[in-house]
Amino acid sequence: MAESNILPTTSGPEPLVRLRGISKHYLVGDSVVSALVSVDLEIAAGELVAIVGPSGSGKSTLMNVLGCLDRPSNGEYFLGGVEVAARDPDERALIRNRLIGFIFQGFHLLPRTSALQNAELPLLYRGTPKKERQLLSLRALTRVGLAERIHHLPSELSGGQQQRVAIARALVSDPPLILADEPTGNLDSVTTAEVLALLQELVREQKRTVILVTHEPDVASCAARIVTVRDGRIVSDERNQKPVDARHLLARALQLRAEVT
Amino acid sequence: MIKTALGIAVRALLGARLRSLLTALGILIGTAAVVVVVALGTGARARISGEISNIGNNLLFVFSQSSARSGAQVNRMTLTRGDARAIEAEAPAVAAVSVWSTINLRVHSAFDSHKTGVMGIDENYFSVRGYALASGRDFSPSEVRSKAKVVIIGKTARVELFGNEPALGHFVRIGRHSYRVVGELEEKGRSSFEDQDDRVLMPIASWRARVVPTKSDRVQLVMASARSSAHTEQAIAQIQAILRQRHHIKPGEPEDFIVRSQEGFRKSQDAILDMVTMLLLSVATIALFVGGIGVMNIMLVSVAERTREIGVRMAIGARPGDILLQFLCEAALLSTSGGLLGVLAAAGTTLLLTSTLGWSMKLDALSVIIALSTSTLVGFVFGILPARRAAQLDPIEALRHE
Numbered sequence: 001m002a003e004s005n006i007l008p009t010t011s012g013p014e015p016l017v018r019l020r021g022i023s024k025h026y027l028v029g030d031s032v033v034s035a036l037v038s039v040d041l042e043i044a045a046g047e048l049v050a051i052v053g054p055s056g057s058g059k060s061t062l063m064n065v066l067g068c069l070d071r072p073s074n075g076e077y078f079l080g081g082v083e084v085a086a087r088d089p090d091e092r093a094l095i096r097n098r099l100i101g102f103i104f105q106g107f108h109l110l111p112r113t114s115a116l117q118n119a120e121l122p123l124l125y126r127g128t129p130k131k132e133r134q135l136l137s138l139r140a141l142t143r144v145g146l147a148e149r150i151h152h153l154p155s156e157l158s159g160g161q162q163q164r165v166a167i168a169r170a171l172v173s174d175p176p177l178i179l180a181d182e183p184t185g186n187l188d189s190v191t192t193a194e195v196l197a198l199l200q201e202l203v204r205e206q207k208r209t210v211i212l213v214t215h216e217p218d219v220a221s222c223a224a225r226i227v228t229v230r231d232g233r234i235v236s237d238e239r240n241q242k243p244v245d246a247r248h249l250l251a252r253a254l255q256l257r258a259e260v261t
Numbered sequence: 262m263i264k265t266a267l268g269i270a271v272r273a274l275l276g277a278r279l280r281s282l283l284t285a286l287g288i289l290i291g292t293a294a295v296v297v298v299v300a301l302g303t304g305a306r307a308r309i310s311g312e313i314s315n316i317g318n319n320l321l322f323v324f325s326q327s328s329a330r331s332g333a334q335v336n337r338m339t340l341t342r343g344d345a346r347a348i349e350a351e352a353p354a355v356a357a358v359s360v361w362s363t364i365n366l367r368v369h370s371a372f373d374s375h376k377t378g379v380m381g382i383d384e385n386y387f388s389v390r391g392y393a394l395a396s397g398r399d400f401s402p403s404e405v406r407s408k409a410k411v412v413i414i415g416k417t418a419r420v421e422l423f424g425n426e427p428a429l430g431h432f433v434r435i436g437r438h439s440y441r442v443v444g445e446l447e448e449k450g451r452s453s454f455e456d457q458d459d460r461v462l463m464p465i466a467s468w469r470a471r472v473v474p475t476k477s478d479r480v481q482l483v484m485a486s487a488r489s490s491a492h493t494e495q496a497i498a499q500i501q502a503i504l505r506q507r508h509h510i511k512p513g514e515p516e517d518f519i520v521r522s523q524e525g526f527r528k529s530q531d532a533i534l535d536m537v538t539m540l541l542l543s544v545a546t547i548a549l550f551v552g553g554i555g556v557m558n559i560m561l562v563s564v565a566e567r568t569r570e571i572g573v574r575m576a577i578g579a580r581p582g583d584i585l586l587q588f589l590c591e592a593a594l595l596s597t598s599g600g601l602l603g604v605l606a607a608a609g610t611t612l613l614l615t616s617t618l619g620w621s622m623k624l625d626a627l628s629v630i631i632a633l634s635t636s637t638l639v640g641f642v643f644g645i646l647p648a649r650r651a652a653q654l655d656p657i658e659a660l661r662h663e
Contacts, residue, residue, distance in 0.1 A: 069576060069656050090580045097578020108573045108660065112276045124265055125578040169577070 014081045016176055016209050017043040017066065022075035022085075024061050024232075035061035036072065037232040043211065045176065048203040048243070050212045050223035058232040060181075063213045067100055067179045068092045080176055097125050101170030105182035107162040109154040109169075115141060116150040119168040126173065140168035144198060160191030167198060171208075178202070178210045184219055190257060193250035196222045200246050222246050263586065270591035273563070281595060284559045288599025288639065289606060291549025292632045296607035298545050299628035302538035304621035306531060313527050315450065315457075317391045319490050320523045321355075321497060323348075323483040323504070326516065338362075338479040339517040342383070342465075344507055345483045352485070352499035354492040359385035360465065360480040364473055368422060368461055369434040375421035378460040379435055381468020389486050397429050397444030405464040410471075413444040417459035433461065438471050493522050552599065553639040560592050560647035571651050572659025585652035592644025593637055600636025604629050 024036040035058045043049055053059040064070035065077065068084055069092075077085035084095050096102075101122075109118045120137035128136070141150050144164040154162050163183060170178050180199065184192035200222060202208045212223055220226050221244045228236040274281040325339040342360055349358040363380040384405060387393065397413065404411050412433060419428045432439045440463060449457040469475040487496040497520050504510075504518055564571070571584055579587075607624070614620045 064657050067576070069660075090582070093575065093578050093580040093583075096576060102576050104573075104576075104660070108569065108576075110570055110573065113272070121574070122577045124269075125574075125580075125583060127262070127265075173578075 050220035053229035103180040105185040196246035285599030287552030287555035292603025294545035354496035370422035381465035415458040557643035568662040575656035588648035593640035596640025
């Protein structure tokens with residue numbers, strides 16, 4: 001596949017993400033289970049969107065489809081104006097590498113591998129020369145405030161620091177879309193607020209697009225738009241007029257901690 | 262691409278040092294076994310070849326062969342001195358001819374007794390076999406004619422019979438007769454077949470008269486030397502033609518003698534050696550194969566353990582081919598480093614065995630190259646299954662894997 005084929009064409013009026021009639025059916029035994037039913041969704045560049053819903057609602061499947069990890073059974077998915085739903089595994093890998101940055105609940109850093117090397121991983125599969133890889137990785141780690149810990153192993157970092165390495169890894173290749181799947185699920189309230197503040201900052205200052213999948217209302221309230229999924233359908237899609245500024249959240253959490261100790 | 266995969270593979274292998282080492286050990290043993298076996302074979306070949314050359318140059322041996330027609334298997338002596346003289350006179354490709362007969366007998370001295378080869382030889386024996394005298398003298402023509410009781414003694418026999426006492430001029434007893442020692446052979450050395458210094462020589466007429474009373478002119482063995490190695494085939498044909506005529510063998514009838522060349526000995530020795538080497542080599546190859554299974558086994562474990570890592574790599578943009586290559590490289594690297602260590606171990610073993618046990622071994626460059634590339638190949642072949650398994654993982658499932 002030619003590289004130009006998957007790169008976003010324009011950043012004009014076309015939304016960054018456009019799902020049209022996306023369905024996903026699984027065959028379980030003899031019966032068909034529908035995880036997603038005819039989902040339509042548009043997300044513009046520069047948005048911070050939370051996708052919420054109880055477990056089993058289909059939000060994980062939606063996340064996987066958005067992340068090009070899974071192929072929908074029906075429907076169209078345009079990412080940056082490029083149809084990406086019906087691609088083969090190699091093309092999907094390339095799309096994930098170029099267009100999407102992933103942040104996972106469990107951090108998913110490679111063990112016994114330094115922060116610098118973890119963060120440069122996406123560039124490795126892009127064939128970027130070593131010098132440039134290290135430079136970009138260092139820049140991304142500096143961006144998330146870990147410039148002084150680049151040679152630390154994941155086991156030597158706290159949970160919040162590990163997640164920040166993961167965020168640096170998602171940022172390093174400069175993708176148009178960042179997908180965060182329960183990014184604060186394993187973190188305490190202080191580090192949760194830190195990570196959310198960082199994501200908000202990325203949207204605010206760098207005009208990045210972040211999709212945040214969560215089941216925690218507190219986390220979702222930090223987003224400017226909240227999409228609720230239930231039984232495989234989008235049941236509500238609302239603008240959050242007053243998104244919570246995670247910096248205030250952080251201040252409150254720190255204060256609380258100070259009071260406890 | 263490959264550089265990236267190799268880099269990842271190196272890091273993964275170093276991450277699990279003990280496991281990598283143990284897995285490489287299997288390949289190490291297999292590779293070392295292959296190289297050592299070939300070194301043994303090569304060394305033995307060189308040694309035997311040297312020993313055969315040591316017997317003399319371009320030699321042809323004519324043995325008696327009891328005819329198959331008679332029911333009883335009698336070790337009949339069919340060759341005569343006349344045959345030898347005829348060959349010497351009529352075969353142009355033959356340079357010199359010698360005859361001898363030999364029997365193992367107990368020989369007594371004033372001090373001791375020793376069982377050794379007692380040989381009756383003719384005057385050409387020394388030149389054809391390439392023997393020389395260390396001390397004393399050769400048999401005189403009159404001694405040869407008169408069936409005199411004189412012997413020339415080899416070093417081993419001399420040491421056994423006389424120890425450090427002088428032997429020259431003293432007597433040895435064979436059967437009921439005493440023989441004066443008139444000379445001692447220069448040391449020729451031990452070969453795989455015989456100790457060439459363990460013998461007592463006397464004129465063939467003396468041997469025939471007293472040691473093994475033999476009728477007429479019969480001899481056990483006729484030995485001829487060809488003019489050069491290029492004349493060997495010609496000489497064999499000429500000897501066969503002459504003897505067939507002299508023994509009145511009609512065309513189509515079996516011969517009552519066999520002609521063997523030194524080269525023929527070498528070839529049959531080589532054939533035996535080849536067979537033994539092949540046998541050992543196949544055992545060594547099985548060891549290498551078992552090592553390969555070990556690599557496959559550990560790679561499968563590694564893929565299972567690193568399922569989540571594979572999921573992360575895939576999510577981040579590794580194509581199935583990237584994952585395949587990564588694990589293939591890992592298996593090949595594991596196996597190749599085992600192979601490298603194996604070659605080193607083989608070199609060490611060779612050195613050790615040569616210097617301490619005096620085994621003749623020779624490291625063969627070709628076998629080293631083949632063993633190394635085989636070990637790499639083994640890694641790739643046995644790495645395919647685990648690598649394919651890794652590449653075919655579904656990223657979603659892999660990420661969810663605990």
